Amino acid sequence: MKQKFYIETYGCQMNVYDSELVATLLNKSGYEKTDNMSEADAIFLNTCAIREKAEDTVHNRLDNFQYLKKQKPDMLIGLLGCMAQHLKDDLFEQKPFVDIILGPDSYRKLPEIIRNRRQLEDHVVDTTLSRYEVYEDLFPVRASGVNAWISISRGCDKFCTFCIVPFTRGRERSRSLQSIVTEARKAVAEGYPEITLLGQNVNSYRTETGDFSELLEAVAAVPGLERIRYTSPHPQDVDDRLLQVMGEHANICKHIHLPLQAGADRILKRMNRTYTRSHFLHLVERIRQILPECSLSTDIIVGFPGETEKEFLETLEVVSEVGFDSAFMFKYSMRPGTKAAEYSDQVDEAVKQERLERLIRLQKTMSLERIRRHIGTRQKVLVEKESKKSDRQWAGRTDGNTWVVWDKTTETPRQIVTLEITDAKGITLFGKRID
Ligand code: 5AD
Ligand code: SF4
Numbered sequence: 001m002k003q004k005f006y007i008e009t010y011g012c013q014m015n016v017y018d019s020e021l022v023a024t025l026l027n028k029s030g031y032e033k034t035d036n037m038s039e040a041d042a043i044f045l046n047t048c049a050i051r052e053k054a055e056d057t058v059h060n061r062l063d064n065f066q067y068l069k070k071q072k073p074d075m076l077i078g079l080l081g082c083m084a085q086h087l088k089d090d091l092f093e094q095k096p097f098v099d100i101i102l103g104p105d106s107y108r109k110l111p112e113i114i115r116n117r118r119q120l121e122d123h124v125v126d127t128t129l130s131r132y133e134v135y136e137d138l139f140p141v142r143a144s145g146v147n148a149w150i151s152i153s154r155g156c157d158k159f160c161t162f163c164i165v166p167f168t169r170g171r172e173r174s175r176s177l178q179s180i181v182t183e184a185r186k187a188v189a190e191g192y193p194e195i196t197l198l199g200q201n202v203n204s205y206r207t208e209t210g211d212f213s214e215l216l217e218a219v220a221a222v223p224g225l226e227r228i229r230y231t232s233p234h235p236q237d238v239d240d241r242l243l244q245v246m247g248e249h250a251n252i253c254k255h256i257h258l259p260l261q262a263g264a265d266r267i268l269k270r271m272n273r274t275y276t277r278s279h280f281l282h283l284v285e286r287i288r289q290i291l292p293e294c295s296l297s298t299d300i301i302v303g304f305p306g307e308t309e310k311e312f313l314e315t316l317e318v319v320s321e322v323g324f325d326s327a328f329m330f331k332y333s334m335r336p337g338t339k340a341a342e343y344s345d346q347v348d349e350a351v352k353q354e355r356l357e358r359l360i361r362l363q364k365t366m367s368l369e370r371i372r373r374h375i376g377t378r379q380k381v382l383v384e385k386e387s388k389k390s391d392r393q394w395a396g397r398t399d400g401n402t403w404v405v406w407d408k409t410t411e412t413p414r415q416i417v418t419l420e421i422t423d424a425k426g427i428t429l430f431g432k433r434i435d
Contacts, residue, residue: 202231
């Protein structure tokens with residue numbers, strides 16, 4: 001009988017993609033994926049270290065596994081991804097029942113490690129980061145759905161002072177343009193109407209055969225590919241060429257996720273974000289000139305060390321001025337090993353919480369105001385899944401990445417339909433089918 005593995009994924013889309021890579025590697029070596037962890041011979045957690053809360057979730061989850069392991073001592077427990085890379089063998093002290101710790105560049109070793117499980121001395125740790133590993137030749141087995149994630153680069157060299165990613169994912173490296181185009185073609189052949197190009201900094205993508213704009217052009221030319229998204233770009237590396245390429249191709253979605261992080265120049269400098277408030281605002285203006293319909297989303301951190309009330313208000317000002325369609329908002333979380341963790345002027349938890357709530361309140365009104373502009377317009381929407389509220393309604397996203405809910409007619413998932421937008425509530429649009 002085939003050995004079975006079970007995998008749970010935490011964190012960003014890159015981890016979703018990596019879990020698909022791991023599943024591919026294990027399938028190729030004769031292991032079978034199961035969604036039922038009690039029948040698994042090996043359990044993996046693909047983990048995130050971006051904020052303390054993400055790590056806490058995994059610690060709790062691992063504690064549950066300790067119980068399973070008691071019942072089934074032969075079962076392997078493996079920790080993969082950023083938290084594995086961050087904690088390395090320190091984790092064994094707290095959780096001796098974990099068998100394997102592998103960082104994001106070590107997944108190719110996994111089949112061999114499982115194969116030799118009987119000879120496993122004690123624990124296996126591999127957290128060597130590579131300058132070259134991009135898993136170029138591995139095309140992942142995908143979960144179903146409407147979107148295929150495609151990783152175009154790995155690692156990050158920006159070293160924002162709050163961020164653990166450069167330490168957990170190592171140096172930035174780009175995958176070959178040809179390999180990405182091949183993967184996009186495969187996704188189309190498998191029936192995916194949409195792909196999302198993934199990287200920590202997609203627009204610093206660079207190879208001998210092209211930069212990010214050229215890659216986008218090459219992908220946009222793949223026959224049958226209806227929607228192309230990408231995430232995340234760094235504001236510093238967005239140029240007019242990229243915006244022009246987006247404008248020239250109908251299948252590149254007019255949505256940019258542009259992480260602001262903070263609105264005050266002193267904080268941006270301390271974060272090592274390498275742009276100023278005015279640079280960011282100019283960029284937004286440029287985007288709106290070249291791509292008037294483009295929607296914008298962002299990431300914001302409140303309570304970065306040293307952030308004063310006045311500086312926080314500057315973040316609110318930028319949020320009001322830009323009018324992001326949506327935002328991910330976080331309290332700063334201290335990550336050991338990063339530069340900002342050494343700053344002595346950490347902000348009080350209660351202050352962070354209060355700022356977060358004020359920011360969320362403002363963004364809520366901004367989001368609603370922004371998405372209301374679609375009322376009365378026609379939008380092309382990709383049918384994605386049943387609405388959470390009713391099995392008689394579908395939910396799907398517009399080109400600009402806003403969710404729309406409408407009454408089912410004859411359409412089916414993966415189809416693109418035209419809706420007339422009739423209403424907006426919270427962050428969701430409502431519509432009716434008109435094609
Ligand atoms: N604390 C809070 N948020 C963080 N992010 C990254 N590091 C931290 C941290 N230490 C946020 C940033 C980034 C997003 C992916 O996570 O906003 O853009
Ligand atoms: Fe982290 Fe900054 Fe790199 Fe994004 S650009 S992954 S926030 S270091």
